[in-house]
Amino acid sequence: MMLKERSTVVDMQIRLAVISNAGGSGKTTLSVHLAYELGQQGFKVALMDLDPQGSLTLFCGLTPPEPEQTLAAVLKDNFDGKWPLMPCWSSHTDNVVICQGGMVLTQTADELVLHKRGAYLLGDCLSDYPLEHNLIILDCPATLGPLPLMALAASTHIVVPVQLEPKSVQGAARLLEWYYYHCRHLRLKPEPEILGFVPSQYDRKRAVHRQLNESLPLELEQMGIRAFGAIRNSTEFANASGQGLPLHLHRPCHPALDDFKEITSYLVGIIQNSKP
Ligand SMILES: Nc1ncnc2c1ncn2[C@@H]1O[C@H](COP(=O)(O)OP(=O)(O)OP(=O)(O)O)[C@@H](O)[C@H]1O
Numbered sequence: 001m002m003l004k005e006r007s008t009v010v011d012m013q014i015r016l017a018v019i020s021n022a023g024g025s026g027k028t029t030l031s032v033h034l035a036y037e038l039g040q041q042g043f044k045v046a047l048m049d050l051d052p053q054g055s056l057t058l059f060c061g062l063t064p065p066e067p068e069q070t071l072a073a074v075l076k077d078n079f080d081g082k083w084p085l086m087p088c089w090s091s092h093t094d095n096v097v098i099c100q101g102g103m104v105l106t107q108t109a110d111e112l113v114l115h116k117r118g119a120y121l122l123g124d125c126l127s128d129y130p131l132e133h134n135l136i137i138l139d140c141p142a143t144l145g146p147l148p149l150m151a152l153a154a155s156t157h158i159v160v161p162v163q164l165e166p167k168s169v170q171g172a173a174r175l176l177e178w179y180y181y182h183c184r185h186l187r188l189k190p191e192p193e194i195l196g197f198v199p200s201q202y203d204r205k206r207a208v209h210r211q212l213n214e215s216l217p218l219e220l221e222q223m224g225i226r227a228f229g230a231i232r233n234s235t236e237f238a239n240a241s242g243q244g245l246p247l248h249l250h251r252p253c254h255p256a257l258d259d260f261k262e263i264t265s266y267l268v269g270i271i272q273n274s275k276p
């Protein structure tokens with residue numbers, strides 16, 4: 001498939017932290033599919049794996065990196081500005097790269113707690129050694145520890161994938177408390193904007209999914225928070241990631257691909273209309 005290359009230079013870089021306090025809510029799946037979609041539209045995208053599990057490595061079909069080739073190296077005091085970025089799905093796109101994560105980030109998380117600029121380190125690196133990508137996607141681990149905190153402080157926007165299960169929806173309320181508390185506590189100015197919630201793994205045959213898919217957007221609306229249309233449940237997502245591919249490349253005509261269109265075009269709108 002031929003790639004599109006954008007001729008226009010856009011003004012603002014979106015740094016999108018994909019955050020949720022629930023494991024398996026679809027953070028890495030959303031990260032990968034947004035990256036591929038935006039890449040297909042000609043935008044330059046950098047994925048960053050802040051998760052010690054390093055799932056993005058698997059989802060991008062790459063081999064586990066040496067510690068010096070991960071985000072952990074970027075966050076060292078002696079970082080010299082050479083971002084360790086690997087091309088993703090390079091036979092299909094030139095527009096997506098990844099800064100890999102992995103187990104070494106557990107040590108990074110411990111060091112962040114002691115570092116005087118701990119929560120601000122990634123933001124500092126992005127200011128000192130800017131990347132030219134239109135979109136940087138920060139795929140976070142599920143525990144709301146030092147790594148997601150650092151992602152929050154580095155981000156311009158956050159997006160929250162949530163499973164349509166009562167426990168997950170209740171957990172999302174705690175995530176919002178975490179967000180509001182830390183935006184204030186870290187004195188983030190401007191505060192990263194909540195792009196919205198993305199219901200994931202929606203199975204319309206399940207009554208609880210249908211109920212929550214109706215009620216969640218209304219509850220969020222009362223807080224001025226957008227809910228994007230749900231990403232449907234399909235086993236093909238796991239099959240695709242097992243092959244190291246986005247669903248687009250694994251099953252190019254799969255109907256679930258339509259579910260990313262709303263959030264993709266919303267992001268494109270922000271990138272194209274924003275001024276620095
Ligand atoms: N829409 C979907 N339909 C069916 N399965 C899905 C869907 N989205 C994600 N999955 C599967 O659910 C599992 C968890 O997804 P994913 O790894 O994206 O979640 P996560 O929030 O990143 O998890 P973690 O908290 O472990 O980082 C994976 O096996 C993935 O393939």
Ligand SMILES: [Mg+2]
Nearest residue numbers: 027028051055
């Ligand atoms: Mg993940």
